[in-house]
Amino acid sequence: xxxxxxxxxxxxxxxxxxxxxxxxxxxxxxxxxxxxxxxxxxxxxxxxxxxxxxxxxxxxxxxxxxxxxxxxxxxxxxxxxxxxxxxxxxxxxxxxxxxxxxxxxxxxxxxxxxxxxxxxxxxxxxxx
Numbered sequence: 001x002x003x004x005x006x007x008x009x010x011x012x013x014x015x016x017x018x019x020x021x022x023x024x025x026x027x028x029x030x031x032x033x034x035x036x037x038x039x040x041x042x043x044x045x046x047x048x049x050x051x052x053x054x055x056x057x058x059x060x061x062x063x064x065x066x067x068x069x070x071x072x073x074x075x076x077x078x079x080x081x082x083x084x085x086x087x088x089x090x091x092x093x094x095x096x097x098x099x100x101x102x103x104x105x106x107x108x109x110x111x112x113x114x115x116x117x118x119x120x121x122x123x124x125x126x127x128x
Contacts, residue, residue, distance in 0.1 A: 003070040010074030014082050018044060045087065048079025057119060061126050 021028060034042045055072035059065055065073075 003065075003067055006067055006070045007074035010071045011078040011081075014044065014048075014075065014078035018082055043083050043087075044079045045083035048076040048083075050076075051079065052076035053115070057122065060119065061122055 032042070034040070051072050055069050055076060058069050058072070
């Protein structure tokens with residue numbers, strides 16, 4: 001029962017945090033720091049996917065799902081779900097989307113390769 005409670009609390013926290021922040025201080029969202037510095041469209045959905053991958057790697061290496069991993073899974077799922085519907089409601093420009101998808105081939109390949117190498121190295125070091 002403890003792991004379910006940890007998961008549910010971690011799952012609900014992103015909704016409460018982001019929706020409350022938006023309701024109280026909407027202007028904070030006008031110029032997000034990372035978007036301003038990088039020019040990338042970074043949303044908390046991306047943080048959720050990153051945390052989900054970290055939880056997955058921890059689980060693969062340890063072979064168990066600890067309470068920390070349950071918390072990470074809840075947090076990542078909450079971050080992803082808070083933007084899930086909103087991202088589908090954004091207006092689309094299919095030619096632009098396909099152009100960006102094409103330009104993202106090499107960076108995506110590099111990211112994928114890096115993740116695979118890190119997982120292999122971690123397995124080699126930690127799993128004996």
